[in-house]
Amino acid sequence: MTTTPETMRVASGFATDLPELAVPWQAEEAPDARVVVLNEALATELGIDPQELHGSTGAQLLTGNLLPPGSTPVAQAYAGHQFGGYSPRLGDGRALLIGELTDRDGTLRDLHLKGSGRTPFSRGGDGRAAVGPMLREHVVSEAMHALGIPTTRSLGVVATGRAVRRETDLPGAVLARVASSHLRVGSFQYAASTGDVDLLRRLTDHAIARHHPAAASAEHPALALLEAVARAQADLVARWMLVGFVHGVMNTDNMTISGETIDYGPCAFLEAYEPSTVYSSIDTGGRYAYGNQPVVAEWNLARFAESLLPLISDDQDTAVALATEVLGTFRSQHGTSYARGLLTKIGLTSPTDDGAAVELAEQLLALLRESHVDWTSGFRALGAAVRGDAEPFRGLFLDLPAADAWRMRWRQHGPDAALMDRTNPLYVPRNHLVEEALQAATAGDLGPVLQLVSVLQRPFDERPGLERYAAPAPQDFGQYTTYCGT
Template identity: 45%
Template sequence: MITDQNPGWHLRHKYQDLPDIFYSSVGPTEVAQSKIVLFNETLAEELGLDDTLLRQLPDIFTGNQLPDESKPIAQAYAGHQFASFTMLGDGRAVLLGEQQADDGRLYDIQLKGAGRTPYSRGGDGRAALGPMLREYLISESMHGLGVPTSRGLAVATTGEKVYREEVLPGAVLTRVADSHIRVGTFQYARQWGSKQDLQALADYTIDRHYPEIAEDENKYLSFLHKVAERQAALIAKWQLVGFIHGVMNTDNVAISGQTIDYGPCAFMDRYDRQTVFSSIDLERRYAYGNQPEIGAWNMARFAESLLILIDEEEEKALPQAKEVIQNYLSLVESYWLDGMRAKLGIVDKTDEDKVLIERLLNLMEQHRADFTNTFRALTLLQFDPASRLFQAKAFQTWFQEWQSKLALQSMTVTEAYQLMKQHNPSVIPRNYLVEKVLDEAVSNNDYQPLYDLLAVMQNPYAYTEMQEAYAADPPDEAYQTFCGT
């Protein structure tokens, strides 16, 4: 119920039914002054919240004031960070509870940058304004692109400074996710909990995300299958829009199948399978072309955590789990291939489709062509005469073969181009544009460029006149991203 005092919070705390090794009760740390600088009206409505009333309660979004019935906690988890296993946990985030929407679904409401917790490991528990604006912008862009993702409900400044390499304005992001249960949560349970703890976590997660398998003969093996399927579909979507997560550690892999924890992420401009933006990924572990294989590696770590539940004799569970992991890369390729077919307007599948697609990608890589704008040009049949790719004889040969294929399909060529429009974004949050709007907001307190970019990214498949200004090829300059902690 929405009242003058309650804007529609229906917070539940089902995660706290788990054994207490999985969390610590801890509240946000008070800040000097709360001011909302970004607010997601559409998401508030989806959550059953009154956006007008919420806007009048900025202290909710920094933790100075808690929603009714809130019981804040920090979650415990572990993770392989660049393949090194360690104990982690919410070092600067608190979970206020699970908002129950009108349709009965639960959504985690988390304050990121809310202060120290038992898992802070010497950190200050705070977040800088720039990275919080960036996560809000990129996650909303991913939502517009049709990629499963956590989302931002609000960003609020704190009136305080945070100290990194330089002194920066502080902020808190209110993050909404299907849950914050990670592969690392299961690794933590397997390493430091009992079998009963692990089983309780698995049963809770199945009930929340995969209730359809609850009665399966071996529901924990089915659980592994389901999570692997969702991860495969997710990473295929990343590849199809040129998204590079940047830090695919197991603690950043959500069991729900959503993209989560946007740190040094970015979108690829020129097509290059070895593209890396993260300043800390010196060995290119998480390069664009490696993301499917790293996904398989992460799923193998998840499978290891579940072995004892799949079969009490783990050696009997091992071949069953291996089969799931071995099939994982085939799943990713299947989802990716279907997506690439759609990007090229192909509906009548043949075995030759992959060869046609790979030939185009190889030509794009050879001529350093922009990933998004190449598919945009094919969708609109508008080719830059200065483009090395489009002037190449090999491309022209490829183009004629592709056109011949479209002409022989069961759908019309016009329908094929309409399909392409639905799968090739006109715009992405270009790295240089993201940095520009964030600098204007943080340095000059001018949020209008950020609002404009967010509006453009709400429907990146619209091909509107307004999007034209955001669709140009980026400047030819090096770009690097940094972790926000």
């Protein structure tokens, strides 16, 4: 059974349970709201009639100008370490949590708006968003979902009819986003900074009930929550690394408690394999480089652990010792997830304690780096080599004898071509294609965005006529730089 925008209901559990972290607020009026792109499949999952969302009433709902029954829109309060520097009061500066929907499977999902106007957390910003960055999140988050990576998702992008001033005037838009929740490490940092242990405990109980219910029965629930989040993040970052995803702004306010990827600002996908790769214009020191992402995740989790210390034990030394022990498991958990995935990418089902297989995979990474091989194309070409067509793979390397010698050793392990085909994507949101599509959309042509999303929804299936979507960027594309969009 589907509902319409007029009959859908939302809950306000976050606003009710944690009023200290929720500022009631209203979205800015959108003078000419118009749906630009709608995720019909996601709407159906949520039990909402997608056809109803396409109309003016749906556009009003997705901009926050029409509120469903039960909604108490709030701007969420949180803190965060941004590029290592602590900001005690960040919060939703251009976003609102409309409330929680119950999807067709009975799962609670946040409905959240981005670009809906100024809030008390705007810190001088206009609270608005331009259509390009909002479409970027739509494209990349749906690609990540298709790749099987936990992520927030775009329900739709709505043009507001109001210009947004950046370097020039750009068409404004609101992104309607769906997530398991918007709880983040920064939420806990904010609660801890107040010194209100009861608030911290209620936030912890809320997070456990929403995401990690098994922690409720543990001897130390807060410690069990830390363990569950660390495990989820270890696996998430491994998945990022395996598809070449570079988040670009891994601040603690962008690390979720659920283990979903959030906030696709200056994100990009790796081209030539180089761990030091940075795409973000604001990451001048390379803090969030591709290869640093596991280390940054561990650092962020340490800040999460610090916030939870008052709930782990009344004795500070005991709390620190227990939290440190949990944090000590992150590297091995991440390493295991990454090694398992890397072995799968080269078609092997060997256990991660098979030293010869892991060494073989690491040798391939060294070869890819030395020859500046495109990450996505390299692994797909390797899959073709299993079937006897080794030339596409061989043609990628400067040191051909070394590549041939590696390939001979690899063939002796009996790689599984079918496993590689369903593990290594052919189509990812290649940076030049994303920019091309966003530029066209900003100029009023939505066709390239819709086509790109259609291709990315089946990332592993090769289809005729889509060769340009699988090809690396042309030489004249140059050095790619992304921006945060604010």
